[in-house]
Amino acid sequence: MPKRTVLLAEDFGLLADGTSDDGRAIQRLLARAKQVGGSVELRFPKDKVICVKSGVERYAFLLNEVNNLRIDGQGSEFRLTPELRFLRAVGCSNLEVVNLKVDFLSQPTVAGTLAKVDPKAKAIEVKLDQPAMAGKLGGPTGEDGEQAFFGMIQLESSYDTRKLFHYYVDRVEVLSPGLVRVFNEKPVWKTLKQHGKPGQTRIGLPVPGVAHRYGPGPLFLIDGCRNALVSRVDVWSAPWFSFVLRRNEGQVTFRHVNVQPKLGSGKVLSSCRDAIHAKGNRASLLFEDCVLSGLGDDAFNLSTHCSRVTAIEAPNRITVAQQFPLVHIPFRVGDTLILMDPENNRKLAQRTIRAVNTIPSPRPPRAKPLAPWAPCSVLTLDRPVSEGLRTGLVAWSRESANPKSVIRRCVIRRSCRLQTNTLIEECDVQALLWFYG
Template sequence: MKNKLIALISILFLSISFQAYATEVIKIKHAKGDMTSIVREAIENAKEKDIQLVFEKGTYTFLLDYAMDRYCFITNHGNGLKKIIFRFEGFNSVAIDGNGSEFVFSGQVAPFQFDNCNNIEVKNLSIDWDIPFSFQGEVMAVNKEEGWRDIKPFTEGFSWSLKKGRITFPNINHFHFSEMGSTLAFDKETKAVAHGAWDMGSRPRWVEKRPNGILRFHEPLKHYPTVGTILHSKGPHEQNRYAPAFQVTNSSNANFKNVVVHHALGMGFLFERTSDINILNSGVYLKEGTNRVVSSIADATHFANCKGDILIEDCRFENMLDDGTNVHGTYVKVNKIIDKYTVRVGLGHFEQMGFEFAGEKDEVWLIHNPSPKRASVNEVSKVKYVNDKFTDLTFKNKIPSQLAEGDIIENKTWNPVFTMRGNTIRNHRARNIIIKTPKKIVIENNELSSMMSSILFRGETFFWYESGAVEDVLIRNNNFNYVAYSGAEHAIMYVTPRLAKTFDVTELYDKNIRFENNTIRTFDSRIIIADRVDGLKITGNKIIQDKSQGAALYPDAPIFDLINCNNVEISKNTYEGPTEYSIKADKKSSKNLKIKRNKGFKNLK
């Protein structure tokens, strides 16, 4: 191995001004076979804290046999012992240049982890798996009365087996999912989620082998897939998010350029407590010519408790099994008042366990039931971890007397300014964009199409416990084309806080949202649902109803639906299409509602 390492890697110790930060350059020559040990030893043997890995252009294979073992907490994924290929920890700067290379992984591995690193740069490479962690097949027949569906499974490039009436997949390195799990139908021609499709959890009573390579799944369903669609399964939720392709934690200045993820066993890009992030000319999408219908198993990009400036520009996100991006903080619940300065807080969702909610000198908001408003601010002076769920926070100042068990706390320090510009997001499950930060948000000049709502604002004080309320949002000059085509009811933009029963569900939550000069081409009626917004301006938008996209799923729904809102203006919008009524507002929303100079709209209902 030592001779092979010398043959494949030349390490140059350079102090050069034209390469930002890098003082130790590691050149990796292309070779066939497993490269895991090569890159692992190169990183571990680095003598400097500023390094650059430069790959000769080629296709590189990475297996899990010699990967690093490490127990990992990965937010919105499954915690546990992970096999890691590229692990960077404690570097001042890390640069990786793939020179157009393709990195192909096999089995349950975490490709890239960056922890406590500054000045990260990854460019000019793509990521894929030899065998996806998926099962998919074409729907050949359904029988709702008898409760079965016939599937012709894909075999080329997929791994599965049928034994004793049970499908197991992917059967790689002794791993298989316990059931079919999360299952969704895709259009055979476009590879987009099928029109009117519903998410379902599949657990057949038994699977029967039929002639001509057909499998009959005996399983009564509430919503049956359409014959001719491609049905895709990814295993149960508790097992199907192993790790993101790229995970960046406790770091700063992370830059990705010309980086494409064709498949991932979780999210494409995940950032936790990281500041200043750029994702440019990159993507999460299917490799050209593939027979697959799914790229990443979860979100294309995800940002949890980040700060500074986040920019996603000129990227392409397609065929993921979750959102294009999700930007949020984290609510923790007060579990116990320990003394006048200290509280014990608990994480709420099982996929948040082990997440670092706050550090010393972080400022936090204290939020008191029943109001969801951010109340007093305090500074954390000491953090004591109890276990992966509970943490003791000691504050600089006394906690207010009204703070009680069950109240929630939000991190004020770790919130980003977010810009998303010039991207294409389509053909995937869930939403294009979920956004929750009180700092400035700009979403402009994007091409957007989604199964659920294109843009969702949803702070949650239960279940996901994702904070928080937005305060400055500009959504302009985007093209929304074919949105909200799943079976469940959604809208182009959906503002819908989800608060626990202990909170006042009529109190205003989000504020200052401008939805301006967008073009919307839709088959259905709903454009915006806004709940508990203070300051919403909908102006200069062009709405075209296009029946060629498919049948309306909720034709009687209002175009704009306002619930418990204040200070709403709807002006200078145009609508082309049949209209029974366009705008619905409850008593509270109607009080300060301004409607003026719109074309093609009928009266307020």
């Protein structure tokens, strides 16, 4: 291993006093790391509270093609303002993020206890743990890429577990200090009347302007990197996805990474959406000794974006277009192409890709941050598909579908969507696991 240069955050003006903005000091630290080059460790003071109120492109750590960097929080807690996210790493190699906690200065959700279910009014009444938050609640704003606006209710379920149940919020009325009426037009009242227990059932309500906002993206984005380690990292709240891993190569390891409400806080929710969302990785993915709970969506979502056959140029040459492309997952020469018939959900053929011709197409204006788009590709195969070849078939690359994924000794308290070969070992699971695709 090359000798690592250690840069101390305090030497670049970081105060870690729990109130001052340390965002500018972090940017000076990153600039110096770029100048030094080679293997660099950014070391933060031990067990402090570091407030981050400014960043670059709304990220505290924005890393583009940075190699051999280690960020060691030494147990410190990073508190972000709600418009910021923690880390975006694109095209990096040998990245390590270790020993830190992440939370927000303004919480995405507020916890409370169910006080009353009123099906006639299509509303529930909630007694808030923090009465002062009553005036900050309300319905969706539609701003900054805000998505489905819901809270979560903990309902008693089978096997002595608690089922997290979506409760969409249309509007909120303040009845008295700390008591609010929350309206929801969706048909949920039979379930709530049967399982909701006033005085006992807990609920997490979204805070407008913070919760469910796509904003600049996930709390942590690792995209197109080679080799990454995230270890001993705690996420106590996140407005959207906590971790998104996409198009990475080599080895990506998560060890002792916990996405859960801060212990003792009484909170119901941690991340408003997925804890770990892995899409289109060629890397080996290893998740060990992680705890994922209090989530508004999946604990693990391991999947890829499939394409559809849109044209047949020859029995061994087809044009494909990616479906619902949150991110473009490119095909490569040598990949194994899988063709599936969606009418009977059966595998039709498996071929090796001999040539890829990506068809340029202008990116359409994006009305929303997640507007789907990806270029088409013409794929030349090693041999013809003799039977059943037609437009509309589903196609994907086996190599880019997280082909080597392991979840080991994890505590999972929310559903998992697994559209990839996944080995699950010695896990404590109280959730629905979806295996599909």
